[in-house]
Amino acid sequence: MSARPDWLRVRADFPVLTRQVHGKPLVYLDSANTSQKPQAVIRAVDDFYREHNANVSRAVHALGSEATEAYEGARARLARFINVPADELVLTSGTTFGINLVAYSWALPRLSAGDTILLTRMEHHANIVPWQIVAERTGASIKVVDITPAGELDLDDLRAKLTGDVKLLAFTHVSNVLGTVNPVAVICREARKRGVVTVVDGSQALPHLAVDIPSLGCDFYAFTGHKMLGPTGTGGLWARRQHLREMPPFLGGGEMIREVRFEKTVYNDPPHKFEAGTPNIAGVIGLGAAVDYLETLGMDHIHAREQALLRIAEERLAEIPGLRIFGQAPGKAAVISFLVDGAHAHDLATLLDLEGIAVRSGHHCAHPLMAHFGVAATCRASLAFYNTHVEIERLAEAITKARTLLA
Ligand code: PLP
Helix, strand or coil, X not given: CCCCCCHHHHHCCCHXXXXXXCCEECEECECCCCCCCCHHHHHHHHHHHHHHCCCCCCCCCHHHHHHHHHHHXXXXXXXXXXXXXXXXXXXXXXXXXXXXXXXXXXHHHHCCCCCEEEEECCCCHHHCHHHHHHHXXXXXXXXXXXXXXXXXXXXXXXXXXXXXXXXXXXXXXXXXXXXXXXXXXXXXXXXXXXXXXXXXXXXXXCCCXXXXXXXXXXXXXXXXXXXXXXXXXXXXXXXXXXXXXXXXXXXXXXXXXXXXXXXXXEEXXXXXXXXXXXXXXXXXXXXXXXXXXXHHHCHHHHHHHHHHXXXXXXXXXXXXXXXXXXCCCCCCCCEEEEEECCCCHHHHHHHHHHCCEECEEECCCCHHHHHHHCCCCEEEEECCCCCCHHHHHHHHHHHHXXXXXXX
């Protein structure tokens, strides 16, 4: 393992973290929503536009080759980061696009009435709504795997619901609300035994854990770049080669073809077959820089740092009377969803904002999970390695102050 980073120096790589908000130093605790970006990523995007800007895979001129090389180089780095071949990695605008691609290209042509799509109660809307669209159009049904009171996936319920009619199981690697880290390899093994195809939402996993996709045994793995230090509008979908070969394209246009005639078009090979139109070139290059940055810090160091911060935050918040935390799964990621008795989540988040503290309040794009807990909204403090002990103390003090104001 590489040497443990000096976290205070690392923090200095993130320009926005020096900001003042409402006259107070910013405490950014909304990284599960979108992470902040280090100088290296900002520089990579800036450098592309200043020095190399051209479209990819089209022009033979120097700038065109440089842009293509940088773009494909970023794909290769991203693929190495998750240990998959670069030609199995479709570059997308994020998880939402990736899951929709699987829904439209894999599921829509294959499912029909009598088939079942299995989801879990802890999914983000991006891993619910595309499947509802597929179900509406094909006549397939949706079933939902339950969670335990601690917020873990109920594996007995999963096994019971993996019946012969289930064709596809879509679930999150890490819950954006509860922080639960699901045992992906175990779940995929159960699904595979029964011939069920698996789609994993890796949005909240890649920024915090070392992810080795082949060892997970899934069929599809979707993720988003902006939560892992990269620019917005970037991400990827890994799929088994056989699926990529068999799936029809989702969007048609330039880049995804080999030859177009009015009588017939021959598609490009995967992954390009699924990448119609001009992509987010600068964004993907920025995402490549984000991967380099994460690798330099070391995912094991990042994980250890965030777990240490989580322990401190949980202990400190437990001292606040009337504060309830949603999601207590062992080994959870550094996401703390909470409510304080008598305070509405939005009021609390507004008062925290006045103290310079950014937490998210609302349903976190997980209405069914909120309904399960019988609440309309929670506050969510999501930590990243660039947060500090002092910031956790400021959060705890600000909640304590807000509690007295709202009581
Ligand atoms: N899935 C999970 C678990 C998420 O947390 C998010 C983002 O909040 C998404 C999917 C959607 O990601 P994006 O909006 O980047 O497509």
